[in-house]
Amino acid sequence: MNDRRKIYEGKAKILFEGPERHTLVQHFKDDATAFNAQKSGTISGKGVLNNRMSAYIMERLNAIGIPTHFIKALNMREQLIKRLDIIPIEVVVRNVAAGSLCKRLAIKEGHVLARPLIELYYKSDALNDPLINEDHVLAFSWADSQELEDMMTLALRVNDFLSGMMAGAQLTLVDIKLEFGRTQDDNQDIVLADEISPDGCRLWDSTTHEKMDKDRFRYDLGNVADAYQEVAKRLGILPLTHSRTTTAIKGAAKKPAAKPHRKKRQP
Numbered sequence: 001m002n003d004r005r006k007i008y009e010g011k012a013k014i015l016f017e018g019p020e021r022h023t024l025v026q027h028f029k030d031d032a033t034a035f036n037a038q039k040s041g042t043i044s045g046k047g048v049l050n051n052r053m054s055a056y057i058m059e060r061l062n063a064i065g066i067p068t069h070f071i072k073a074l075n076m077r078e079q080l081i082k083r084l085d086i087i088p089i090e091v092v093v094r095n096v097a098a099g100s101l102c103k104r105l106a107i108k109e110g111h112v113l114a115r116p117l118i119e120l121y122y123k124s125d126a127l128n129d130p131l132i133n134e135d136h137v138l139a140f141s142w143a144d145s146q147e148l149e150d151m152m153t154l155a156l157r158v159n160d161f162l163s164g165m166m167a168g169a170q171l172t173l174v175d176i177k178l179e180f181g182r183t184q185d186d187n188q189d190i191v192l193a194d195e196i197s198p199d200g201c202r203l204w205d206s207t208t209h210e211k212m213d214k215d216r217f218r219y220d221l222g223n224v225a226d227a228y229q230e231v232a233k234r235l236g237i238l239p240l241t242h243s244r245t246t247t248a249i250k251g252a253a254k255k256p257a258a259k260p261h262r263k264k265r266q267p
Contacts, residue, residue, distance in 0.1 A: 004016040004017060004025070005017040007024060011031060011033045012028065012029055012031060012032070012033075012047075012050070012195075012199060013026055013027060013028055013029060013195070014026075014027040014029065015027075018080060018081075018083065019080075022082060022083045022183075022184045022185065023071065023080055023081065023082060023083055024080075024081050024082075024083045025074065025078050025079070025080060025081075026078060026079050026080075026081050026195075027047075027077055027078050028046075028047035028048070028050050028051040028054075028077050028078070028195075029046075029047050030042045030043055030044055030045065030046045030047045032046065032199075032214070032217050032224070034214070034217060034218040035218070039217075039218070041217065043217070043224050043225050043228070044225065045225060046199075046224075046225065046228060047077050048076045048077055049197070049225075049228045049229065049232055049238075050195060050197035050198075050199055050228075051073070051076065051077050051078065051079060052073075052076070052232065052237050052238075053196070053197045053198075053228075053231065053232055053235065053237060054070075054079070054195040054196050054197050055070065055073040055079050056235065056237050057162070057165070057196045058070035058192070058196065060161075060165075061158065061161065061192065064161065066154060066157055066158060066161070066192065067154075067189060067190075067191040067192065068191055068192040068193075069081040069082040069084055069181065069191055069192065069193045070082075081193075082183060082184075082191065083184055084181025084182060084183060084184065084191065084193055085181055085182040085184060085188075086179065086180075086181040086193060087142060087143050087147070087151070087179075087180050087181055087182065087190075088122060088123040088124070088142055089120055089121070089122065089123060089132075089137060089142055089143065089151070089179075089180070090120070090121040090122075090123055090129060090177050090178070090179060091118065091119075091120060091151055091152065091155045091177070091178045091179070091180065092118070092119045092120075092121060092175060092176070092177050092178075093116050093117070093118055093155050093156065093158075093159040093175060093176050093178070094113060094116065094117040094118075094119065094174070094175040095112070095113060095116055095117075095159070095163065095172075095173055095174060095175060096110060096111065096112050096113065096172065096174040096175070096202075096204075097109060097110065097111040097112075097113065098110070098174050098175060098202055099175070099202070099215075101117075101119075101175075104131075110209065116156060116159055116160075118152055118155060118156070119131060120132050120133065120134065120136075120137065122136070122142075123179075134148060147182075147190050150180075150190040151180045151190055154178075154180070154190065154192060155178050158176070158178060158192065158196075159173070159176060162176065162196070162201075165235070166203060167206065169231070169234035169235050170205065170206045170207065170234060171203045171204065171205065171206055171212060171231065171234060172203065172204045172205075172206050172209075173201060173202075173203060174201070174202035174203065174204055175201060175202050176196070176200065176201035176202075177200045177201065178192060178194070178196075178200075179192075179193045179194040180192060180193055181193040197228075198212060198213040198214055198227065198228050198231055199213075199214050200214075201213060202215060203231060211227070212227045212228075212230060212231050213227065213231075
């Protein structure tokens with residue numbers, strides 16, 4: 001990695017300049033953070049798992065006509081992607097009440113929504129990704145009306161496809177956070193960006209409702225890597241004989257209630 005030009009490094013991924021025009025290499029790290037990085041740790045092998053799961057899902061989304069930035073997997077931790085102009089909006093689709101929705105509206109966790117609920121958040125670590133509405137997006141020219149419609153339409157299509165995929169793996173897609181960007185060609189098409197993995201969506205076992213996602217790290221539920229592996233196994237990405245990974249957590253709070261009140265908004 002040292003001889004490549006780094007374009008950007010985030011909490012869970014590094015982007016390097018790609019081998020061709022308008023491409024990047026996306027490298028998945030083992031780092032894990034929560035509550036605006038007030039809690040941090042490493043989950044050995046997480047980057048490998050997330051790379052493989054995201055590649056698996058993105059390939060299938062491309063195949064059914066949902067455009068993504070994914071081009072191909074390069075190795076265990078990296079994939080070749082299209083270089084995009086990222087729109088600073090997180091599109092969250094909720095199927096079951098969880099996370100900030102429960103806190104904000106005093107709704108019991110696990111309440112099944114009558115229909116998928118779309119929420120928009122402005123991407124800003126400094127502001128803790130505040131909840132916004134469509135008028136904010138248009139007033140600040142973060143996207144135009146057609147782009148916003150495309151993003152929301154694609155988000156619902158992704159949610160519908162993944163809900164079915166996860167149901168086949170005895171998992172419930174509780175909610176999912178999606179990001180989009182514009183292609184850097186003349187068309188400037190809106191395509192799905194970032195990743196799809198247990199880092200960015202809530203997944204519960206369909207029978208026991210056991211959490212199988214990053215909430216295990218957020219709330220010290222333990223067996224984080226095992227949960228990610230189990231998701232990959234159920235999707236048919238990993239064989240049952242795949243070696244175990246380990247989790248090393250730094251700065252973990254003893255109880256969720258003891259965490260600071262001013263913490264990063266979770267989807």
